Amino acid sequence: xxxxxxxALEKESHTFNGGPAKGVTGRILIGEAMGAxxxxxxxxxxxxxxxxxxxxHDWEHEIFFHEGQGELLADGIWEKVERGSAAFIPGGAxxxxxxTGTSPxxxxxxxxxxxxxx
Amino acid sequence: xxxxxxxALEKESHTFNGGPAKGVTGRILIGEAMGAxxxxxxxxxxxxxxxxxxxxHDWEHEIFFHEGQGELLADGIWEKVERGSAAFIPGGAxxxxxxTGTSPxxxxxxxxxxxxxx
Numbered sequence: 001x002x003x004x005x006x007x008a009l010e011k012e013s014h015t016f017n018g019g020p021a022k023g024v025t026g027r028i029l030i031g032e033a034m035g036a037x038x039x040x041x042x043x044x045x046x047x048x049x050x051x052x053x054x055x056x057h058d059w060e061h062e063i064f065f066h067e068g069q070g071e072l073l074a075d076g077i078w079e080k081v082e083r084g085s086a087a088f089i090p091g092g093a094x095x096x097x098x099x100t101g102t103s104p105x106x107x108x109x110x111x112x113x114x115x116x117x118x
Numbered sequence: 119x120x121x122x123x124x125x126a127l128e129k130e131s132h133t134f135n136g137g138p139a140k141g142v143t144g145r146i147l148i149g150e151a152m153g154a155x156x157x158x159x160x161x162x163x164x165x166x167x168x169x170x171x172x173x174x175h176d177w178e179h180e181i182f183f184h185e186g187q188g189e190l191l192a193d194g195i196w197e198k199v200e201r202g203s204a205a206f207i208p209g210g211a212x213x214x215x216x217x218t219g220t221s222p223x224x225x226x227x228x229x230x231x232x233x234x235x236x
Contacts, residue, residue: 074121
């Protein structure tokens with residue numbers, strides 16, 4: 001298996017903009033297609049006023065905020081996040097992320113193998 | 119288990135500045151102490167002229183570059199990386215990262231559970 005180095009924004013993007021999601025663009029950066037054996041790295045971009053759905057699942061998230069400003073719903077409380085914030089969301093916790101700034105909110109979000117990659 | 123939201127730079131840092139490492143500061147952001155069940159997120163900062171050791175191990179890395187400019191040794195070739203680059207380094211691949219810029223090179227590097235966290 002080879003080492004792979006790439007620009008994250010060159011990866012194929014998928015936009016979610018309906019129902020409970022608004023202005024969400026997601027990319028699988030490192031996953032099963034690349035041979036990742038244990039966990040999957042995705043990049044998400046929320047447009048200003050964008051938000052993910054509030055949702056719950058059995059698997060955890062490990063998140064690092066690369067750019068922008070927003071809030072993360074954690075155990076019923078909205079907490080501020082910004083460039084350089086990180087978050088651990090354990091399996092079973094209801095969570096949601098929204099952009100509260102005027103520029104894109106960009107973050108890395110990882111899930112264990114077996115969870116949907118996007 | 120609770121959701122945890124925090125500023126990455128508030129985590130305890132460890133500096134590696136001797137032998138084959140130069141100007142490397144590492145932080146465990148999300149690991150076993152926080153209850154992470156499958157993988158561990160670390161933050162590394164390389165000072166200008168800093169570099170990690172060239173090394174090899176059985177586990178993979180999933181890396182996202184948050185800030186700065188540098189190069190990553192991948193299968194014997196130095197490849198440029200910068201803010202927004204990502205890299206998958208499979209287990210068994212010799213790898214090294216160096217800062218080639220004038221500001222810190224900051225990146226997130228994840229390892230599977232069972233690998234040393236720092």
